[in-house]
Amino acid sequence: MGDSEAGAGSRKTGPLAGVVVIEFDAIGPVPFAAMMLGDMGADIVRIIRPGRTYSASADGPALGRGRRTVELDLKTQVGRADALALVATADALLEGTRPGVMERLGLGPADCHATNPTLVYGRMTGWGQTGPLAQEAGHDINYLALTGALHAIGPAERPIPPLNLVGDYGGGAMMLALGVVAGVLAARGGGPGRVVDAAMTDGAALLSSLFYTLGAVGQWDDRRAANLLDGGAPFYRCYACADGKHVAVGAIEPQFFAALLAGLDVADWRTVQHDRTRWPEMAAAFEAAFATRPRDAWADHFAGTDACVTPVLDLAEAPHHPHNVARGTFIDGYPAPAPRFAAAVSNER
Numbered sequence: 001m002g003d004s005e006a007g008a009g010s011r012k013t014g015p016l017a018g019v020v021v022i023e024f025d026a027i028g029p030v031p032f033a034a035m036m037l038g039d040m041g042a043d044i045v046r047i048i049r050p051g052r053t054y055s056a057s058a059d060g061p062a063l064g065r066g067r068r069t070v071e072l073d074l075k076t077q078v079g080r081a082d083a084l085a086l087v088a089t090a091d092a093l094l095e096g097t098r099p100g101v102m103e104r105l106g107l108g109p110a111d112c113h114a115t116n117p118t119l120v121y122g123r124m125t126g127w128g129q130t131g132p133l134a135q136e137a138g139h140d141i142n143y144l145a146l147t148g149a150l151h152a153i154g155p156a157e158r159p160i161p162p163l164n165l166v167g168d169y170g171g172g173a174m175m176l177a178l179g180v181v182a183g184v185l186a187a188r189g190g191g192p193g194r195v196v197d198a199a200m201t202d203g204a205a206l207l208s209s210l211f212y213t214l215g216a217v218g219q220w221d222d223r224r225a226a227n228l229l230d231g232g233a234p235f236y237r238c239y240a241c242a243d244g245k246h247v248a249v250g251a252i253e254p255q256f257f258a259a260l261l262a263g264l265d266v267a268d269w270r271t272v273q274h275d276r277t278r279w280p281e282m283a284a285a286f287e288a289a290f291a292t293r294p295r296d297a298w299a300d301h302f303a304g305t306d307a308c309v310t311p312v313l314d315l316a317e318a319p320h321h322p323h324n325v326a327r328g329t330f331i332d333g334y335p336a337p338a339p340r341f342a343a344a345v346s347n348e349r
Contacts, residue, residue: 012066014041015341019091019184022047022083023067024107026096028140028164029172029200030124031058034094036177038066039337045090047072047083062334080106087112091187092120092180099129109195119193120183124176126167128199140167143200147171149208156225171203226276228252234283235260235273238312245295249286250308259307264289 011017019042023034038044044067052071058064070086073079084107087093093112095102102108109121126143127133144150144167145159154160179196187193214220226232235251251260257273266285272278290298295311302309313321319330328336 012038012041012043014039016181017041019043020045020089021180022086022090022093024093024095024097024102025049025052025058026094026124027055027057028096028168029176029198030094030096031063032169032173033122033124033177033180034067035063035065036173036337037092037180040341042091044068045070045086047074047086049073060334061332074105074107083107084112084115087119088115090116090119091184092122094122094124094176094180096124099123099125099134113193117193118187118191120180120187120196121193122176122180122183122196122198124172124198126172126200128202129197140164140200143167143171144204146201147205147208148212149204151222152208152211152224152230154224155231156223159224166207167200167204171205171207172198172200175203175206232276232279234279234286237283239287239290241290241295241298242292243294246312247290247295247298248310248312250310252308256306256308259305260309263302263305263307263309 016037019037021034021037021042021044023030023044023046025046025048034044034046046067046069048069048071050071050073070082072082074083087107095107103111112119112121123129125134126138126140127136141150141161144161149166150159150161152159153162153166176196176198179198183194183196211220215222221227221232224230229236231237233252235249235257238246238248240246249260251257254270254273258270261268261270264286266289269278269282293301298309299311318324319333324330330336
């Protein structure tokens with residue numbers, strides 16, 4: 001059993017300190033979920049196959065941080081036995097194979113629960129453990145396509161994939177992590193072990209709850225770029241500036257919209273802000289105004305106001321923004337753990 005102690009040299013702290021999670025090597029949402037649990041103090045032990053090469057979607061200073069790594073050949077009896085020995089003392093397990101793969105390896109839920117009855121067995125897939133597509137290949141964009149969410153994102157001409165943030169990470173990793181934490185809480189309260197079936201299709205659909213709700217009451221148009229939050233509203237979209245860079249505008253509330261109008265020195269549309277027949281002329285005026293100055297000039301112009309205008313930063317710029325620097329949002333150029341935890345504050349004097 002090869003064992004690397006990278007990222008595990010000191011005792012961890014945090015709300016999940018003392019929780020042990022076995023991570024079977026995978027890409028996408030599984031390492032992200034393990035990273036989050038590790039950031040919160042859990043002891044993460046990643047099992048990888050011997051000779052596995054570097055993977056940008058699983059390793060590195062962010063997605064690979066805070067773990068011990070163990071090399072095991074799970075296709076051998078020795079490797080399987082060593083894996084079950086690790087599982088025996090763990091609180092949770094994360095895996096991201098197609099349904100049935102872990103069972104064929106002798107490491108499925110029944111095998112692991114025979115060794116550790118209180119284990120929380122976290123399963124991450126795109127389509128879920130059941131259903132007609134369960135065995136089909138796919139990626140974030142495919143899972144998102146079946147939820148209605150992809151249809152709603154992008155310009156009128158065609159849907160645009162929102163990177164892999166909504167399926168892999170939002171609808172996948174975060175749902176998996178929440179399910180695992182809930183399972184561990186239940187087990188530590190005396191409950192049995194359980195299986196967490198986290199599917200990106202389920203999670204991305206859940207993230208779309210607001211838009212299904214708005215649609216049901218006639219407040220959401222199924223056309224892209226025709227609504228309040230999809231770039232249709234001229235006061236909630238991005239605009240090009242004189243230098244080709246962009247600003248983001250989110251002036252939804254009346255007082256914020258008024259500050260935007262004043263800052264741009266355009267017509268007073270306060271009484272017709274939500275009149276969609278007026279949105280094209282507003283958008284044209286805003287486009288013309290923002291095109292007169294560079295992005296950073298607009299950022300300075302609106303600084304300290306409630307107009308909700310911010311510069312759209314690229315990946316190289318974001319770590320250096322004063323707000324991000326002040327909060328330590330990035331460490332050495334990589335995103336820092338989130339959320340943050342502080343000790344309880346007493347009101348007693």
